Amino acid sequence: MNCFLIAADRGEARVQALARLAQGLGYTVLYAADFAALHRNRAFMEARRPLVLVPEGQGATEGAIQLARMEPSRAFVVYVAEALAPDLYKSLVRSQSGEWIGWDNAAQELRDVTKGLGATEPADRNARIVSFLPSKGGVGNTTLTVETGIRLSSQRKQPLRVALLDLNLQGGTLADALDVEPRFDIGEIVAQPERLDEQLVDVFTSRHTPRLDIFACPPRHIAFGDVPPAILFTFIDTIARRYEAILMDLPKVWVPWIDNILQGSDAVVVCGGATVPALRVLTQSLAHLDTLEIPAERLAVAVNACETDLLGRITNQAQIERPLSGRSVFCLRRDPATANGALDAGRSLFEIAPNARLTHDIGRLAEWCGTAAKLA
Ligand SMILES: Nc1ncnc2c1ncn2[C@@H]1O[C@H](COP(=O)(O)OP(=O)(O)OP(=O)(O)O)[C@@H](O)[C@H]1O
Numbered sequence: 001m002n003c004f005l006i007a008a009d010r011g012e013a014r015v016q017a018l019a020r021l022a023q024g025l026g027y028t029v030l031y032a033a034d035f036a037a038l039h040r041n042r043a044f045m046e047a048r049r050p051l052v053l054v055p056e057g058q059g060a061t062e063g064a065i066q067l068a069r070m071e072p073s074r075a076f077v078v079y080v081a082e083a084l085a086p087d088l089y090k091s092l093v094r095s096q097s098g099e100w101i102g103w104d105n106a107a108q109e110l111r112d113v114t115k116g117l118g119a120t121e122p123a124d125r126n127a128r129i130v131s132f133l134p135s136k137g138g139v140g141n142t143t144l145t146v147e148t149g150i151r152l153s154s155q156r157k158q159p160l161r162v163a164l165l166d167l168n169l170q171g172g173t174l175a176d177a178l179d180v181e182p183r184f185d186i187g188e189i190v191a192q193p194e195r196l197d198e199q200l201v202d203v204f205t206s207r208h209t210p211r212l213d214i215f216a217c218p219p220r221h222i223a224f225g226d227v228p229p230a231i232l233f234t235f236i237d238t239i240a241r242r243y244e245a246i247l248m249d250l251p252k253v254w255v256p257w258i259d260n261i262l263q264g265s266d267a268v269v270v271c272g273g274a275t276v277p278a279l280r281v282l283t284q285s286l287a288h289l290d291t292l293e294i295p296a297e298r299l300a301v302a303v304n305a306c307e308t309d310l311l312g313r314i315t316n317q318a319q320i321e322r323p324l325s326g327r328s329v330f331c332l333r334r335d336p337a338t339a340n341g342a343l344d345a346g347r348s349l350f351e352i353a354p355n356a357r358l359t360h361d362i363g364r365l366a367e368w369c370g371t372a373a374k375l376a
C-alpha cells in the first residue's frame with residue numbers, strides 16, 4: 001500500500017515523523033517534492049485510491065484542497081497542520097476526498113481517517129448486512145437507517161466502517177438526509193455490467209465521514225424491473241469487502257429480490273407506525289417475513305412516531321406491543337420538531353439533538369442492530 005508524501009525537504013523533522021506514522025500503518029512512503037511532481041509520478045497516476053499526506057507549508061493548503069476536489073476524486077488527501085480556517089476545512093471535507101488532522105494527535109487521527117479508506121485497507125471479512133424494511137411509506141425507514149449508520153460508525157468503543165445503501169432506486173431521500181450528493185448511478189452498470197470494478201465503486205461513493213459512505217442513486221428514471229437482481233447482488237458483494245457493515249434502506253414497493261436481501265441479512269428491522277391501520281400493515285409485513293423464516297433473534301420491529309403523554313411516556317405501549325408479542329419491539333417516540341429539524345439541516349439526530357428522547361430510543365435500536373448482526 002503506497003502513500004504519497006508531499007515534501008520539498010525530506011529531512012525535515014515533521015516530514016520524517018509523518019513518514020514514520022504512515023509506515024506504522026503499513027504504508028510504503030513515496031515522496032513528491034510538490035503537487036506538480038506528484039502528477040508526474042507514475043505510481044501515483046496508476047494507483048486506484050492513493051493516500052496523499054500534505055504537511056503544512058507554502059501553498060500546501062490550496063494544493064491539498066485542489067487535489068481533493070479534482071474530479072473524479074481518486075486520491076484521498078490528508079492535510080496536516082496546526083490549524084485550518086473553517087471555510088478551508090469545509091472545502092476540504094466537502095470534496096469527500098480530504099481530511100485535516102492536527103500535529104498533536106496525528107498518530108491517532110491518521111489511523112482514524114485512513115481506517116475509512118476501504119480501498120486502501122481492505123476489510124478482513126465481508127460486511128454484515130442490516131436491512132431496514134418499511135411496512136408502509138413515510139414511517140421513518142430512511143431516518144432509522146441513517147441514524148443507525150451514524151451511530152455504528154461513530155461509537156466510541158469500536159467505530160465501524162459503514163456503508164448506507166439506498167435501494168429506493170427512484171426518488172430515494174437518504175443522500176438528502178445527510179446532505180451529500182448521490183453518486184450511485186446504477187443505470188451505468190445496468191448498461192455496461194463489465195464496467196463494475198473497484199474504480200467505478202469509488203466514483204459511486206459519497207463520503208459522509210471517513211467511516212461512513214453512502215450509495216444513493218441520483219434522480220434518474222430507472223424502473224425496478226430494469227435492474228437485473230444479479231447486477232445488484234454483484235454490486236453488494238463488491239462493496240462488502242470494503243466495510244464492516246452495510247445498512248440497506250429498502251423500498252416500500254415489494255419486488256422479489258427484496259426477499260433474497262432479507263434472507264441474506266444478518267439483522268432485519270421492520271419499520272412501522274403506531275396507528276391502528278399502520279399496525280395492521282406492520283403485522284402483515286411480519287407475516288410475510290415469517291414465511292421467509294428469518295430467525296427471531298435477527299428480527300426487530302421498530303414502531304416509530306409513537307404518541308407520548310405529558311411526561312414523555314409512550315401512550316398505549318401495551319396495546320401496541322400486544323400483537324407483536326414474542327418479537328423484539330422498539331417503540332420510538334413521535335418528535336416531529338427534532339426529526340424534521342435534522343432532516344432540514346441535512347444532519348443526524350445524534351449530532352443535532354444528542355439528548356432528545358427520540359435519539360435515545362434510536363440509540364437502543366442501533367445497539368440491538370450491532371448485537372444481532374454480531375458487529376459488537
Ligand atoms: N419519530 C419521529 N417522529 C416524528 N417525525 C418523524 C419521526 N421519524 C421520522 N419522522 C419524519 O417522518 C418523515 C418521513 O421520514 P423518512 O423519510 O425517514 O420515512 P421513510 O419511511 O423513509 O419515507 P419514504 O416512504 O418516503 O421513503 C420525515 O419528515 C421525518 O423527519
Ligand SMILES: [Mg+2]
Nearest residue numbers: 141142168173
Ligand atoms: Mg425513505
